[in-house]
Amino acid sequence: MGNRYNFNEIELKWQRYWAQRGFHQTKKDASLKKFYCLEMFPYPSGKIHMGHVRNYAIGDVIARYKLMRGFNVLHPMGWDAFGLPAENAAIKNNVHPAKWTYENIDYMKRQLNRMGLSYDWNREVTTCSPEYYKWNQWFFLKLYEMGLAYKKASYVNWCPSCATVLANEQVIDDKCWRCDSIVSQKELEQWFFKITHYAEDLLKGCDELSGWPERVVMMQKNWIGKSKGVEVDFPIVGYDESLRIFTTRPDTLFGVTFMCIAPMHPFTKRLDINQPQIEQIIAKYGRMEEKEGFFTGYYAVNPLNNEKVPIYVANFVLMEYGTGAIMSVPAHDQRDFEFAAKYGIPIKTVIIPEDVSEDWRDGLKAAYEDEGILVDSGDFSGLNNDMAKGRIIRYIEDRGIGKGMVNFKLRDWGISRQRYWGTPIPIVYCKRCGIVPVPENELPVILPEDVRFSGTGGSPLLESEAFLKVKCYKCGGYARRETDTMDTFVDSSWYFAAYCIKEGFQDEDSKEKTYEPIDLKSTINNEHSSINYWMPVDQYIGGIEHAVLHLLYSRFFTRVLKELGINSTAEPFLNLLTQGMVCKETYRCAKHEWLFPEEVKGSVCIHCGGMVEKGRTEKMSKSRKNVVDPDMLIQRYGADTIRLFALFAAPPERDLEWSDKGVEGASRFLNRLWTIVHKNIKPFEKKSLPENLRSLLSSFKPETVSLLRKAHQTIRKVTNDIDKDYHFNTAIAALMELLNEISSFEMINDEDRAVSHFAVKNTLLMIAPFAPHIAEELWEAIGERNSIFQHGWPVWDEELAKDEDVELVIQVNGKLRAKLLIPAGLSYDEAKKIALEVPKITEIIGDKEIKNIVVVKGRLVNIVC
RNA sequence: GCCGGAGUGGCGGAAUUGGUAGACGCAAGGGACUUAAAAUCCCUCGCAGCUUGCUGUGUACGAGUUCGAGUCUCGUCUCCGGCACCA
Numbered sequence: 001m002g003n004r005y006n007f008n009e010i011e012l013k014w015q016r017y018w019a020q021r022g023f024h025q026t027k028k029d030a031s032l033k034k035f036y037c038l039e040m041f042p043y044p045s046g047k048i049h050m051g052h053v054r055n056y057a058i059g060d061v062i063a064r065y066k067l068m069r070g071f072n073v074l075h076p077m078g079w080d081a082f083g084l085p086a087e088n089a090a091i092k093n094n095v096h097p098a099k100w101t102y103e104n105i106d107y108m109k110r111q112l113n114r115m116g117l118s119y120d121w122n123r124e125v126t127t128c129s130p131e132y133y134k135w136n137q138w139f140f141l142k143l144y145e146m147g148l149a150y151k152k153a154s155y156v157n158w159c160p161s162c163a164t165v166l167a168n169e170q171v172i173d174d175k176c177w178r179c180d181s182i183v184s185q186k187e188l189e190q191w192f193f194k195i196t197h198y199a200e201d202l203l204k205g206c207d208e209l210s211g212w213p214e215r216v217v218m219m220q221k222n223w224i225g226k227s228k229g230v231e232v233d234f235p236i237v238g239y240d241e242s243l244r245i246f247t248t249r250p251d252t253l254f255g256v257t258f259m260c261i262a263p264m265h266p267f268t269k270r271l272d273i274n275q276p277q278i279e280q281i282i283a284k285y286g287r288m289e290e291k292e293g294f295f296t297g298y299y300a301v302n303p304l305n306n307e308k309v310p311i312y313v314a315n316f317v318l319m320e321y322g323t324g325a326i327m328s329v330p331a332h333d334q335r336d337f338e339f340a341a342k343y344g345i346p347i348k349t350v351i352i353p354e355d356v357s358e359d360w361r362d363g364l365k366a367a368y369e370d371e372g373i374l375v376d377s378g379d380f381s382g383l384n385n386d387m388a389k390g391r392i393i394r395y396i397e398d399r400g401i402g403k404g405m406v407n408f409k410l411r412d413w414g415i416s417r418q419r420y421w422g423t424p425i426p427i428v429y430c431k432r433c434g435i436v437p438v439p440e441n442e443l444p445v446i447l448p449e450d451v452r453f454s455g456t457g458g459s460p461l462l463e464s465e466a467f468l469k470v471k472c473y474k475c476g477g478y479a480r481r482e483t484d485t486m487d488t489f490v491d492s493s494w495y496f497a498a499y500c501i502k503e504g505f506q507d508e509d510s511k512e513k514t515y516e517p518i519d520l521k522s523t524i525n526n527e528h529s530s531i532n533y534w535m536p537v538d539q540y541i542g543g544i545e546h547a548v549l550h551l552l553y554s555r556f557f558t559r560v561l562k563e564l565g566i567n568s569t570a571e572p573f574l575n576l577l578t579q580g581m582v583c584k585e586t587y588r589c590a591k592h593e594w595l596f597p598e599e600v601k602g603s604v605c606i607h608c609g610g611m612v613e614k615g616r617t618e619k620m621s622k623s624r625k626n627v628v629d630p631d632m633l634i635q636r637y638g639a640d641t642i643r644l645f646a647l648f649a650a651p652p653e654r655d656l657e658w659s660d661k662g663v664e665g666a667s668r669f670l671n672r673l674w675t676i677v678h679k680n681i682k683p684f685e686k687k688s689l690p691e692n693l694r695s696l697l698s699s700f701k702p703e704t705v706s707l708l709r710k711a712h713q714t715i716r717k718v719t720n721d722i723d724k725d726y727h728f729n730t731a732i733a734a735l736m737e738l739l740n741e742i743s744s745f746e747m748i749n750d751e752d753r754a755v756s757h758f759a760v761k762n763t764l765l766m767i768a769p770f771a772p773h774i775a776e777e778l779w780e781a782i783g784e785r786n787s788i789f790q791h792g793w794p795v796w797d798e799e800l801a802k803d804e805d806v807e808l809v810i811q812v813n814g815k816l817r818a819k820l821l822i823p824a825g826l827s828y829d830e831a832k833k834i835a836l837e838v839p840k841i842t843e844i845i846g847d848k849e850i851k852n853i854v855v856v857k858g859r860l861v862n863i864v865c
Numbered sequence: 866g867c868c869g870g871a872g873u874g875g876c877g878g879a880a881u882u883g884g885u886a887g888a889c890g891c892a893a894g895g896g897a898c899u900u901a902a903a904a905u906c907c908c909u910c911g912c913a914g915c916u917u918g919c920u921g922u923g924u925a926c927g928a929g930u931u932c933g934a935g936u937c938u939c940g941u942c943u944c945c946g947g948c949a950c951c952a
Contacts (some may be wrong), residue, residue, distance in 0.1 A: 215869050222948055247952060316950045326952045335950060409951055564877050649877060665890055734890035809885045814933040816885060856884055864932045
């Protein structure tokens with residue numbers, strides 16, 4: 001590697017330079033245009049992985065670019081530091097979660113700095129520190145006051161392996177999102193945040209998320225899941241009560257042939273119903289393979305046509321949605337159809353297709369769920385079913401047997417976790433006073449450190465007498481502390497606001513005073529607060545895996561912030577970039593499962609000699625043995641190369657296939673840049689372009705003009721590519737093209753040297769956000785004094801970027817037949833004339849009659865004959 | 866099943882409002898330098914055919930609109946992602 005540049009030396013040099021000068025700190029001047037660039041903060045698991053590298057490289061380019069564009073840039077970083085792995089490590093290695101976590105943070109912070117990321121570390125937040133989680137507790141109290149935090153007994157998702165409760169969002173295919181264990185149902189007393197209070201608003205807000213990827217917005221909408229319908233009461237025969245159901249299909253009410261209630265519906269306990277059968281259904285809950293149920297022995301009356309219909313218990317009816325009871329219309333609902341077929345329940349058609357020519361009534365094989373005309377539906381017969389919906393709802397409301405209703409799939413957010421390493425919930429239980437919140441001035445409730453980690457399940461907090469025993473804040477009597485901690489998603493639901501405030505004052509008039517690092521209280525009703533200055537986040541960057549969980553919770557919390565008068569906007573993230581995964585090819589052998597590439601010789605497993613099958617490229621993961629270690633790469637190629645490759649190999653939102661050879665390519669490019677600049681440092685001493693450049697242009701040799709033009713075109717292209725959807729890959733490609741032209745350019749006279757210098761200077765400026773260290777170093781080498789980032793982003797001259805000659809494409813009947821260079825700006829008629837004079841074209845046309853000639857100015861002529 | 870997104874060389878990927886398909890990079894082949902290798906530099910590179918410069922063909926498949934379609938419309942297939950008994 002003889003003449004390669006010493007990246008290690010220069011990268012450390014500039015990292016020191018930036019750090020010593022506080023280069024990445026924000027300016028405390030509220031009159032400046034701000035740009036808040038945020039990447040999802042990592043969980044301090046030990047080391048950073050390639051996904052982090054990609055995420056943070058993308059964010060760093062944006063932050064540095066905006067800095068060069070003159071924005072006051074907030075680019076912070078922190079640690080999502082509470083969570084289960086720390087506790088598991090404690091059990092396994094007998095090390096306290098705090099120690100484990102902070103050591104990991106130290107290591108990872110060094111790694112991030114080694115990448116040359118432009119973070120303002122003064123604003124670093126660590127969620128497991130009391131200065132941070134105090135405010136989680138403060139939020140809890142506020143939500144409790146607002147009636148948005150409450151406790152209730154409910155069936156919850158229970159992961160037996162993690163010994164904790166999971167939110168609905170954390171259950172994937174009936175399995176724990178973290179450990180893949182089958183999740184069961186367990187009845188527990190839990191704290192909930194009433195996110196459903198904002199269901200309508202969160203849904204409406206989706207329309208404002210124009211800076212988000214469409215599919216993420218769609219996923220949020222689906223998750224909130226609004227449906228409009230009607231609730232109707234069906235009187236139970238021989239009983240003084242009604243069964244209330246919810247339906248979105250009031251138009252099918254006349255086709256009801258049975259009813260279904262959830263196994264956990266209150267009626268199943270109140271009425272005399274076969275309990276063992278219910279138990280059986282509940283046991284299989286969550287893992288049901290087919291529709292099952294049984295007849296309760298009771299009947300209900302359809303209030304619309306007074307028909308008597310049987311009531312079933314059915315496993316597919318959810319207690320948590322609607323009323324926990326449904327009307328069943330097998331003719332027009334596939335699910336009901338299957339249930340009816342299985343249990344021999346009659347099917348009654350009430351909607352027929354408008355085109356009745358087919359035999360719609362005979363041998364129905366599936367439910368008819370499309371539009372049509374109502375039949376056998378009393379006064380509503382003959383109506384279009386869609387129109388009938390509204391009328392039937394009105395009829396129901398007029399008769400007082402039900403009312404129009406909106407339902408959401410979104411459930412309240414269960415935040416209780418039976419774990420140690422999280423924020424203690426600031427509540428005590430008093431025999432006399434019941435649930436008593438910890439008063440605000442007693443915060444934070446500190447997580448005790450002197451606990452043991454046995455690993456036998458259950459929270460270690462239960463064993464800490466000092467923590468557990470407490471005086472009631474109301475009556476002074478004996479009380480017990482809540483031992484559950486909060487879901488760690490609470491921590492990440494507002495950290496973006498914490499960054500804003502960590503540094504304190506924004507301007508002198510502000511009444512905001514930061515007596516402690518994150519004082520949310522001081523910002524209440526202060527429109528000049530730093531939160532209001534920096535929020536919302538202008539660009540948020542992270543993985544698609546948070547499309548519902550974290551992003552939805554953050555939107556919820558930001559609404560609470562707004563209600564508290566802390567923040568003035570309801571939406572936290574203006575623009576969202578969801579970067580793709582980092583993938584790599586995999587290898588597997590029949591005996592030894594997944595293999596590291598080193599374990600494959602030729603196409604044979606080195607352990608057993610068996611044939612190795614090349615697996616698909618998959619997301620890098622330890623289990624697939626296809627990870628590459630960022631430390632190793634930085635050691636071998638330097639941070640600039642890794643960053644450049646991660647940005648060049650694919651557009652940010654797409655998956656990136658890792659390629660060792662591709663990294664070599666990026667490295668080659670930077671080395672080429674290095675040698676070309678160094679080769680030319682002497683000639684560059686004669687450097688400035690003449691003032692009257694344009695008038696001199698005609699005296700320059702064509703190559704010189706061409707390089708000048710290329711430089712201006714590249715500035716235009718790179719700027720547009722970054723501004724428009726962050727197309728870094730094509731921006732880098734354009735810079736490569738420019739460097740190719742610079743390298744083949746021969747300098748003969750002073751103006752050549754000046755133009756070449758101009759091209760190099762701008763190449764460095766444009767490469768700076770991508771590969772900041774080498775850019776700084778070469779910037780210095782060509783004689784510039786200040787940091788390259790203090791220089792503004794280059795601007796192009798539209799005149800100089802204009803092509804002199806353009807290639808005119810001549811088509812005959814849409815087929816490419818000739819190309820020739822013509823001066824730019826020729827008129828239609830001139831272009832036409834030139835095209836018709838090309839010998840080859842006249843030959844092709846021959847004596848055919850020309851029917852039409854289409855001219856696209858400066859591009860092509862199409863002769864139709 | 867429903868809702869999204871995507872299909873372009875050996876590979877990653879480029880292609881403004883429809884206007885030269887394959888930018889840039891990787892891999893491959895050839896050459897220069899070298900005792901040799903590495904590094905570097907130069908040339909070739911969608912496929913097929915031959916007269917080596919041209920002709921034909923080509924963006925998952927089939928139609929259509931258009932002077933002209935990777936791009937627009939309809940249909941089909943495949944892949945990926947999300948939701949999945951939500952009444």
